[in-house]
Amino acid sequence: MGNKQTTFTEEQLEAYQVMLESEEQRLHGRFRELAPHLVPLDYTNNPDVKVPLTLIVTMPELKENPFRERIVETFSEDGQGNLSFNDFVDMFSALCEASPRELKTIYAFKIYDFNRDNFICKEDMEKTLNKLTKGDLTAEEVALVCNKAIEEADLDGDSKLSFADFENMISKAPDFLR
Amino acid sequence: AKNGIIVLKRPLGTSSDSNSDSDEEEDSMSEGEMARLMEEVEEKKKLIATIRNKPWRMKRRLVLLREAQQFVDKFEGALGKGKGRKWYAYKVMMTKKWIKFQRDFENFRTACIPWERKIKEVESHFGSSVASYFIFLRWMYGMNLVLFGLTFGLVVMPEVLMGLPYGSIPRKTVPRAEQDTAQDYSVLMDFNGYCKYSVLFYGYYNNQRTIGLLKFRLPLAYLMVGLGTFGYSLMLVIRTMAKNADVGGGDGDEGEFTFAWKMFTSWDYLIGNAETADNKYASITTSFKESIVDEQENQKDENIHLRRFLRVLANFLITCSLGGSGYLIYFVVKRSQEFANRDDLSWYEKNELELIMSLLGLVCPPLFETIAELEDYHPRIALKWQLGRIFALFLGNLYTFLFALFDEVNTKLEEEGSIKNASIWAMKEYYANFSLPVNDSDATPPPMDPGDVILGPCWETAVGIEFVKLTVSDIQVTYLTILIGDFARAVIVRFLNYCWCWDLEAGFPSYGEFDISGNVLGLVFNQGMIWMGAFYAPGLVGINVLRLLSSMYYQCWAVMATNVPHERVFKASKSNNFYMGLLLLVLFLSLLPVVYTIMSLPPSFDCGPFSGKEKMFDVIMETIDLDLPAFMGTLFSYAANPGLIIPAVLLMVLAIYYLNSTSEAYQNANMELKKKMQMVSKRICGVPSDEDFNQEEPKKQHRQHQPGDEGPGGPAAQSLPGPARPAGAWLVSSRASCRCGTPETGTDQPPALSLWSEQRNPRSLKENRPRPEAEPPGRVLTCRKT
Numbered sequence: 001m002g003n004k005q006t007t008f009t010e011e012q013l014e015a016y017q018v019m020l021e022s023e024e025q026r027l028h029g030r031f032r033e034l035a036p037h038l039v040p041l042d043y044t045n046n047p048d049v050k051v052p053l054t055l056i057v058t059m060p061e062l063k064e065n066p067f068r069e070r071i072v073e074t075f076s077e078d079g080q081g082n083l084s085f086n087d088f089v090d091m092f093s094a095l096c097e098a099s100p101r102e103l104k105t106i107y108a109f110k111i112y113d114f115n116r117d118n119f120i121c122k123e124d125m126e127k128t129l130n131k132l133t134k135g136d137l138t139a140e141e142v143a144l145v146c147n148k149a150i151e152e153a154d155l156d157g158d159s160k161l162s163f164a165d166f167e168n169m170i171s172k173a174p175d176f177l178r
Numbered sequence: 179a180k181n182g183i184i185v186l187k188r189p190l191g192t193s194s195d196s197n198s199d200s201d202e203e204e205d206s207m208s209e210g211e212m213a214r215l216m217e218e219v220e221e222k223k224k225l226i227a228t229i230r231n232k233p234w235r236m237k238r239r240l241v242l243l244r245e246a247q248q249f250v251d252k253f254e255g256a257l258g259k260g261k262g263r264k265w266y267a268y269k270v271m272m273t274k275k276w277i278k279f280q281r282d283f284e285n286f287r288t289a290c291i292p293w294e295r296k297i298k299e300v301e302s303h304f305g306s307s308v309a310s311y312f313i314f315l316r317w318m319y320g321m322n323l324v325l326f327g328l329t330f331g332l333v334v335m336p337e338v339l340m341g342l343p344y345g346s347i348p349r350k351t352v353p354r355a356e357q358d359t360a361q362d363y364s365v366l367m368d369f370n371g372y373c374k375y376s377v378l379f380y381g382y383y384n385n386q387r388t389i390g391l392l393k394f395r396l397p398l399a400y401l402m403v404g405l406g407t408f409g410y411s412l413m414l415v416i417r418t419m420a421k422n423a424d425v426g427g428g429d430g431d432e433g434e435f436t437f438a439w440k441m442f443t444s445w446d447y448l449i450g451n452a453e454t455a456d457n458k459y460a461s462i463t464t465s466f467k468e469s470i471v472d473e474q475e476n477q478k479d480e481n482i483h484l485r486r487f488l489r490v491l492a493n494f495l496i497t498c499s500l501g502g503s504g505y506l507i508y509f510v511v512k513r514s515q516e517f518a519n520r521d522d523l524s525w526y527e528k529n530e531l532e533l534i535m536s537l538l539g540l541v542c543p544p545l546f547e548t549i550a551e552l553e554d555y556h557p558r559i560a561l562k563w564q565l566g567r568i569f570a571l572f573l574g575n576l577y578t579f580l581f582a583l584f585d586e587v588n589t590k591l592e593e594e595g596s597i598k599n600a601s602i603w604a605m606k607e608y609y610a611n612f613s614l615p616v617n618d619s620d621a622t623p624p625p626m627d628p629g630d631v632i633l634g635p636c637w638e639t640a641v642g643i644e645f646v647k648l649t650v651s652d653i654q655v656t657y658l659t660i661l662i663g664d665f666a667r668a669v670i671v672r673f674l675n676y677c678w679c680w681d682l683e684a685g686f687p688s689y690g691e692f693d694i695s696g697n698v699l700g701l702v703f704n705q706g707m708i709w710m711g712a713f714y715a716p717g718l719v720g721i722n723v724l725r726l727l728s729s730m731y732y733q734c735w736a737v738m739a740t741n742v743p744h745e746r747v748f749k750a751s752k753s754n755n756f757y758m759g760l761l762l763l764v765l766f767l768s769l770l771p772v773v774y775t776i777m778s779l780p781p782s783f784d785c786g787p788f789s790g791k792e793k794m795f796d797v798i799m800e801t802i803d804l805d806l807p808a809f810m811g812t813l814f815s816y817a818a819n820p821g822l823i824i825p826a827v828l829l830m831v832l833a834i835y836y837l838n839s840t841s842e843a844y845q846n847a848n849m850e851l852k853k854k855m856q857m858v859s860k861r862i863c864g865v866p867s868d869e870d871f872n873q874e875e876p877k878k879q880h881r882q883h884q885p886g887d888e889g890p891g892g893p894a895a896q897s898l899p900g901p902a903r904p905a906g907a908w909l910v911s912s913r914a915s916c917r918c919g920t921p922e923t924g925t926d927q928p929p930a931l932s933l934w935s936e937q938r939n940p941r942s943l944k945e946n947r948p949r950p951e952a953e954p955p956g957r958v959l960t961c962r963k964t
Contacts, residue, residue, distance in 0.1 A: 086236035
């Protein structure tokens with residue numbers, strides 16, 4: 001107990017084949033420091049522990065991000081933002097630099113889809129915009145921007161963005177790498 | 179994953195956590211079942227390899243992964259037949275080990291990248307545009323390290339280890355007249371004295387054809403390394419450019435998705451600092467407002483004549499200052515030539531040239547910026563102009579410096595003729611006056627002491643010294659600027675703020691921002707000087723390596739401690755080739771003088787590895803004649819025939835033209851395909867097709883998009899002639915035609931240049947800047963009054 005090397009069994013490490021043992025330890029350390037009383041040191045028995053949303057958004061990488069709640073909610077199983085360690089690893093491996101562009105596109109779509117209806121509709125966009133500008137734009141400016149964005153990206157003409165529209169638009173963006 | 183496949187006897191050597199299926203007959207597998215089994219295994223393997231790309235939950239991934247691995251383990255080894263099975267199992271195991279080794283090596287390599295943590299820290303505080311400067315610096319460091327290795331290993335080390343030691347021949351010895359002062363600090367700082375007669379400079383190297391036991395051909399190595407430096411740098415720069423162009427993934431049409439991109443891709447997920455985040459919010463808001471205003475405003479300018487006049491005036495002023503700076507440098511170089519003949523020089527007079535050049539580099543860019551306010555361009559275009567002007571300034575300065583230097587070289591060459599005669603005469607005198615100690619007429623006089631031999635004015639070493647002095651003063655000025663301009667300023671603002679009438683932190687002068695373009699250009703031109711000078715001063719590359727190393731630490735510290743994030747925080751687009759293109763241009767421009775001197779100027783008669791030859795590249799001819807077999811000599815002489823070279827050049831020109839036209843054709847095909855895709859996708863989604871009306875016509879019509887314009891039906895009727903079309907089709911035509919921005923302001927997305935920083939428009943931003951509330955933790959010097 002307390003020895004770092006007994007945190008995970010060999011098989012678990014093999015299974016998390018996306019990364020090295022040391023990275024895994026580090027992630028586990030990060031996960032644990034969010035809620036030391038909840039997260040056990042020893043993961044060999046796959047305990048079912050979830051850390052709530054309010055604790056996760058205090059992480060320095062997420063703290064300043066306007067979409068932090070949405071990100072955490074997207075990766076959580078229950079949609080409320082409570083992450084188990086598996087979900088935690090998921091989140092980091094999707095957001096890291098090495099993860100492929102298609103994966104990021106899929107997750108970005110889920111993040112921006114606030115009401116989770118698999119479409120980015122005008123309300124979703126308004127919420128996005130308000131989070132981005134911290135409410136600095138007037139209502140008509142917000143409406144204008146949302147209309148323009150839908151006009152630009154919507155291909156099938158239903159005034160909301162399906163995943164195909166979103167992907168088409170994002171795949172051409174030179175900046176979409178983070 | 180258990181299909182109805184015949185279970186085989188479990189072969190040896192495979193890992194197994196599958197349940198024990200009993201041994202059955204293995205020979206009764208038919209060909210078809212084998213093939214199917216192989217296919218299954220391949221599929222599972224592919225799944226294992228790509229599982230991290232699937233957007234599934236971790237649990238699901240783990241379960242599938244386990245199943246797939248079990249399946250592969252169980253049946254893979256079984257696929258080998260009979261005797262080949264052991265070999266197959268062995269092969270599989272080796273493949274697995276190899277893959278694991280590759281993965282570990284890859285991880286190790288990533289961990290080895292130097293300064294990664296430092297750069298990430300800078301990135302989270304300042305955004306990715308500032309961090310991209312440091313990444314560029316790191317790349318330069320790597321390139322210089324390789325160049326240093328080449329020079330050091332192939333030129334310096336052989337001469338030091340296998341060549342003659344210091345003091346043995348005239349070129350390696352400080353002349354007697356200078357020997358008293360050779361160790362003085364001031365003389366060494368000027369790179370005279372012991373410095374001048376050391377491996378740092380061209381003049382030290384001996385012209386022996388082969389040296390040492392291994393018959394190392396030093397002069398040939400010197401020439402090859404000099405040219406190889408350029409070749410390697412060229413290859414590296416072009417490879418990086420190609421890689422960047424690749425990663426960018428081709429460019430979409432400019433301005434196609436302006437608002438959508440702004441909304442979904444403008445946030446920089448790497449920002450982890452509250453103050454930077456505040457700035458980012460402000461800049462996003464401003465950028466939205468700008469686009470909105472662009473969208474709404476009228477395109478006509480009020481007074482186009484005034485604007486044109488102002489622009490012409492601004493360009494005229496700037497050309498004047500460029501010309502002025504060029505003349506100033508020429509004048510100073512001439513003066514320094516006069517100074518060279520005098521002995522009583524103050525420190526200023528000795529270093530005047532370098533000081534003036536560095537100061538010009540400091541003073542002119544802000545001057546250009548202020549003059550450019552007259553022009554009133556869109557900020558992005560203004561940035562392009564600014565960078566172009568700074569580039570012209572540096573280029574002009576460098577080349578003026580070079581021309582003045584060439585004047586000096588020619589003077590030295592003339593001088594050489596007379597010194598040559600003088601030294602031969604002195605040698606004859608010495609032997610004539612030698613008196614025998616004993617009455618022994620057979621004794622030969624000892625050779626003249628090397629310190630007494632009159633040395634020629636070795637012009638190559640003089641040029642090398644000039645370049646080294648220039649580099650060193652450039653380094654000093656840069657470091658001093660950071661120290662005074664950033665550090666002292668920050669200290670003053672922080673501590674004087676308590677007792678000053680106005681808020682120093684918010685108003686003038688406040689803390690500095692990191693000047694990305696200035697720094698990058700400085701780096702590029704420094705590298706140009708290194709490339710030019712490395713042939714004449716092999717030690718220069720080593721100096722540069724040290725400079726880049728210390729720069730990295732020093733500037734990282736300075737940025738974190740004394741700079742604030744930009745008001746407009748912009749992301750660096752990875753598909754940027756602008757600075758690489760600049761580097762390439764500078765590389766070519768610095769190649770020219772060196773190649774010219776190699777080809778046409780005669781080397782000094784008594785110093786350097788080419789002394790005694792007519793032209794420097796004669797050493798290659800010599801090698802071909804003496805060292806290579808005879809037929810190669812004839813081969814080369816055929817190849818050097820103009821009759822062969824001119825057709826080769828013609829062929830290359832034609833090839834370039836051909837590749838250019840095919841690439842244009844591909845681009846056109848690309849556009850057509852994109853349009854087709856759009857049409858097809860619309861057709862699939864049920865939008866009525868637009869084959870009935872002319873696609874071309876709507877493009878020419880220019881629509882203004884009014885705010886609050888909701889439905890598609892309204893404007894369509896006014897702007898487009900032709901048959902009445904259903905509402906949905908309006909979306910098609912509007913997309914095809916309506917990039918309503920003006921040529922100047924509408925396109926906010928220049929993939930080539932949106933990179934490092936933006937000139938901020940001081941007028942529009944000051945009002946929008948929010949006051950940050952909380953004090954950012956962990957900062958050394960900056961703190962805000964709450």
